[in-house]
Amino acid sequence: MSDQELFYLLALLKVDGVGDIMAKKLITHCGSAEAIFKTNSTQIAAIDGVGSVLLKNLQDKAVFEKADQELKFIRSNQINVSYFQAKEYPDRLKHCIDSPVLIFTAGQINLKNKKIISIVGTRQVTSYGSEICKKLIEDLAPLNPVIVSGFAYGVDIVAHQFAMDYNLQTIGVLAHGLNQIYPKTHKRYMSKMEENGGFITEFWSSSNADRENFVRRNRIVAGISEATIVIESADKGGSLITANLANDYNRDVFAVPGRITDKYSQGCNNLIKTQKANMLTNAADLVYMLNWDIENKVKTVQKQLFVDLEADEQIVYDFLLKNGKELLDVIALQCNLPIYKISGILLNMELKGVVRPLPGKLFESI
Structure with a gap:
């Protein structure tokens, strides 16, 4: 630019x-x-x-x-700037109506990996929450996901630390400009994070870590990822705002259940109870629901004979044939079709037996 x-x-x-x-x-x-x-x-x-x-x-x-x-x-300061219409702007964030026009980044961020998850939770993380977070990241490490969080106290920094321990790219979404860091005690993690990952913010150098900025920050955490995972949360908190935003963006949300008497399990249990989140007990739950266990192979088979496709259906079919399984909103973007129209197109194609839906809002050609 x-x-x-x-x-x-x-x-x-x-x-x-x-x-x-x-x-x-x-x-x-x-x-x-x-x-x-x-x-x-x-x-x-x-x-x-x-x-x-x-x-x-x-x-x-x-x-x-x-x-x-x-x-x-x-x-x-050699700050990287990404414009919402630019190719390098995070794909999933483009689909959020209120996504930032500009984002500023520092480090070695590579979001071409489609396995991007956000991990959020209470700032008063317990040993239970920490162990769950470690086990989850350890089991997911072979799939090389990108771990996103808010670089705050508690679950956020625990997620970043374990991601670094397993050499995974990790990204901190900040609620202030890149000329400062909050909390200051986390400054010691910055260099290592920037070696494989880094930081994203929409805020200028004149912006401090004000309370309202954290709510705005949360929409980037939710919007940039394929799924949001809530490890621990009280019945109110910023992580629940992030989960609600992820639901609004039509993203998958997962919550780790806990004992009903535990303060920092109440938020997660309520998300599950109200069907605003899938229950997450291990990495296998996430892998299955997001369809990560199915290899993304380019299909070489041709469309069945005597199946007539409309012009838009043919565009979608050719795209899926070339690219394998893909998210509904990505199909709409890459095929230059409105999101409200793509749902009906895919349903008709499913009835014709040329595509099939997969867990995690994915579709693939048959």
């Missing part, structure tokens, strides 16, 4: 009243962040959701000074 492109994107995100959803709407309408500032007010006013207050805020020249300051920080 050029400095000019990044400059205008940063400026847009500093406009009061412009969040990620509105920013995407403006960019889609005008073509680029730069074009937004150069388009006349009458055209901008025609965009759904734009009122007189926002039009006035778009004229605020102070946003350019703030953008220039942040751009200098990004370039001087």
